[in-house]
Amino acid sequence: xxxxxxxxxxxxxxxxxxxxxxxxxxxxxxxxxxxxxxxxxxxxxxxxxxxxxxxxxxxxxxxxxxxxxxxxxxxxxxxxxxxxxxxxxxxxxxxxxxxxxxxxxxxxxxxxxxxxxxxxxxxxxxxxxxxxxxxxxxxxxxxxxxxxxxxxxxxxxxxxxxxxxxxxxxxxxxxxxxxxxxxxxxxxxxxxxxxxxxxxxxxxxxxxxxxxxxxxxxxxxxxxxxxxxxxxxxxxxxxxxxxxxxxxxxxxxxxxxxxxxxxxxxxxxxxxxxxxxxxxxxxxxxxxxxxxxxxxxxxxxxxx
Amino acid sequence: xxxxxxxxxxxxxxxxxxxxxxxxxxxxxxxxxxxxxxxxxxxxxxxxxxxxxxxxxxxxxxxxxxxxxxxxxxxxxxxxxxxxxxxxxxxxxxxxxxxxxxxxxxxxxxxxxxxxxxxxxxxxxxxxxxxxxxxxxxxxxxxxxxxxxxxxxxxxxxxxxxxxxxxxxxxxxxxxxxxxxxxxxxxxxxxxxxxxxxxxxxxxxxxxxxxxxxxxxxxxxxxxxxxxxxxxxxxxxxxxxxxxxxxxxxxxxxxxxxxxxxxxxxxxxxxxxxxxxxxxxx
Numbered sequence: 226x227x228x229x230x231x232x233x234x235x236x237x238x239x240x241x242x243x244x245x246x247x248x249x250x251x252x253x254x255x256x257x258x259x260x261x262x263x264x265x266x267x268x269x270x271x272x273x274x275x276x277x278x279x280x281x282x283x284x285x286x287x288x289x290x291x292x293x294x295x296x297x298x299x300x301x302x303x304x305x306x307x308x309x310x311x312x313x314x315x316x317x318x319x320x321x322x323x324x325x326x327x328x329x330x331x332x333x334x335x336x337x338x339x340x341x342x343x344x345x346x347x348x349x350x351x352x353x354x355x356x357x358x359x360x361x362x363x364x365x366x367x368x369x370x371x372x373x374x375x376x377x378x379x380x381x382x383x384x385x386x387x388x389x390x391x392x393x394x395x396x397x398x399x400x401x402x403x404x405x406x407x408x409x410x411x412x413x414x415x416x417x418x419x420x421x422x423x424x425x426x427x428x429x430x431x432x433x434x435x436x437x438x439x440x441x442x443x444x445x446x447x448x449x450x451x452x453x454x455x456x457x458x459x460x461x462x463x464x465x466x467x468x469x470x471x472x473x474x475x476x477x478x479x480x481x482x483x484x485x486x487x488x489x490x491x492x493x494x495x496x497x498x499x500x501x502x503x504x505x506x507x508x509x510x511x512x513x514x515x516x517x518x519x520x521x522x523x524x525x526x527x528x529x
Numbered sequence: 530x531x532x533x534x535x536x537x538x539x540x541x542x543x544x545x546x547x548x549x550x551x552x553x554x555x556x557x558x559x560x561x562x563x564x565x566x567x568x569x570x571x572x573x574x575x576x577x578x579x580x581x582x583x584x585x586x587x588x589x590x591x592x593x594x595x596x597x598x599x600x601x602x603x604x605x606x607x608x609x610x611x612x613x614x615x616x617x618x619x620x621x622x623x624x625x626x627x628x629x630x631x632x633x634x635x636x637x638x639x640x641x642x643x644x645x646x647x648x649x650x651x652x653x654x655x656x657x658x659x660x661x662x663x664x665x666x667x668x669x670x671x672x673x674x675x676x677x678x679x680x681x682x683x684x685x686x687x688x689x690x691x692x693x694x695x696x697x698x699x700x701x702x703x704x705x706x707x708x709x710x711x712x713x714x715x716x717x718x719x720x721x722x723x724x725x726x727x728x729x730x731x732x733x734x735x736x737x738x739x740x741x742x743x744x745x746x747x748x749x750x751x752x753x754x755x756x757x758x759x760x761x762x763x764x765x766x767x768x769x770x771x772x773x774x775x776x777x778x779x780x781x782x783x784x785x786x787x788x789x790x791x792x793x794x795x796x797x798x799x800x801x802x803x804x805x806x807x808x809x810x811x
Contacts, residue, residue, distance in 0.1 A: 229633045229634055229635065230633070230634070230635035230636065232629070232633060232714055233629040233630075233633040233634075233635040233638075234635070236625040236626055236628065236629040236633075237625075237626050237629050237630070237641070239622050239626075240622050240623075240626045240685055240689060243622075243678065243681055243682045243685060244648055244682060244685065244686065246678075246682070247656070247660065247678060247679055247681075247682030247683075248648050248651055248656060248682055249648075250659075250663075251655075251656045251659035251660050251663070252651070252655065252656070252659070254659040254662070254663060255655060255656075255658065255659040258658070258659060258662060263662075268662055268665045268666050316547060316551075317551055320544060320547045320548055320551065329797070331548075331552075332797075333793075333794055333797050334552070334555055334556060335551065335555055336793075337555065337559065337790060337793075338555060338558075340739065340789060340790060340793045341559070341743075341786045341789065341790060342742065342743040342745070342760070342761055342764075342782075342785045342786060342789065343743060343745050343761075344745055344761045344764045344765055344768075344782070344785065345562065345764065345782035345783075345785050345786040346558060346782075346786075348764065348768055348778050348779075348782055349558045349559075349561060349562045349779065349782055350558060352561070352565070352775050352778070352779065353557075353558060353561055355775075357577075358573060358574070358577050358773070358775055359577065360561060360577060360578060360580065363577040363578035364578045364580075366578075367578050407554060407555075438532045438533055438536050439533070439536040439537060439540055440536050464650060465652075468652030468653075468654055468655070470653070470654045470746060471745050471746055475745070475765070487652075487654045490654055490655075490658065491654075494658055494661075500658065500662060503658050504658060504659070507654065507655045507658060510652070510654070510655060511652075511655050514650075514652065514655075518647065518650055521650070522643070522646075522647070
């Protein structure tokens, strides 16, 4: 090994160890746990290292009648949350694009939902929409908009009367999706804004000369120019929302029809004290994630 | 009226309406958090729809209670300790690692660059249970220093990737000159690379600080002893123990939010660059 390679080894060695212990090893260890009967009470015992491997955990997880609905909830939450955050991000970017006084301030303001700690913003929103003490419900009742307060985060269904047609809305799920859109639109906003500023002015000038109206310019120039960044954003947001735990855990604890798979991981481990089943759900999550990672890396390699 | 003029007018109206909409939905929760933290319990219970704050009735009691009765002074110092140590370790290791991947020739360099990205995509929820089991068994779980190492693992791959991208844009000629003049590689990093990369290092440091400061899941799962709680962990604890006293939870939320928002507004440009360069996780 020559000197340069040896130096590279030592410079990367601490990073390698940290990643090995705190990322690689846990994933392997998770696979091991998912194949064993382990409860939360067994953690100190010798049984943790015994070769009593079984598929019982996966049988339990796949036999759980809540798995199917859980997966569906996860997909609705993921697609809804990703799409909404990107849509809001696009709108915000179009609003802030261009030169006007106070633009920097607005940009700073628009990014704050993403910068603020998740515990602070989830508790604040829970308080705002609280059916007993929440300002939103009280204002709506005061002004006669609502007959009674709506428990946004703790009620599964909400019957809406649309011109005589009764529609059942999954209320809590919609609420957490709205939160997701609110909290993560700044991410899309920043990327879209950067891309908007890179679109050459000549394109717009040429279109104006040809007599294209503002809406047509948006449709025929801006949108096509944004298509790559929009689809990349969707992939990113999809992957991260699919694995998101904190937000739903803090908003609704997975109650009232918001039990996504990440909440199942927690519930098995600390609700049923079944570490094995919890690890099995984590493996399922990881498997689905791997598919998206493969898509993502094909993308990256193609871009290179 | 021409079509151009008509559409421009519509766009102007939409812009005003849109800006008002966004300003309200973004600013209102922060406004409400702050206003509620200065109210008394009576005010919260009796007038939940009161949007304003009566200047004569401003009540600092929630802050007093949170800081001195619920242990938040300790949590603040824990959070500062955890975040600063995470930043120092992460930026140091990412600088030397990023330099190695950019400038040194060794086998597996390309693989290394891609695996950094891959590791950065690993979700925390998949890692938290096995780490919980592992460190519970070793009796090390309830430790603030262990938490720092977890945060290091969470931030290092992105930090390294961001710095690697930046180092690639630096001209290597100056470093060659340094090497010829008898500088060691580490000397080159210290004297040439680091001064040239100050803006990138600032972005990475801010980004890392934010991740460590805001992190909830690992702090929630790992820490049992209240003396060791970080701010995020402390806020959750508080919210679970008081039911009606929302002003306490809001005062605690303000306490954890203000430092990171102020820091961010101060260094806004750096952070925006950091956010877009690293395609931040979250």
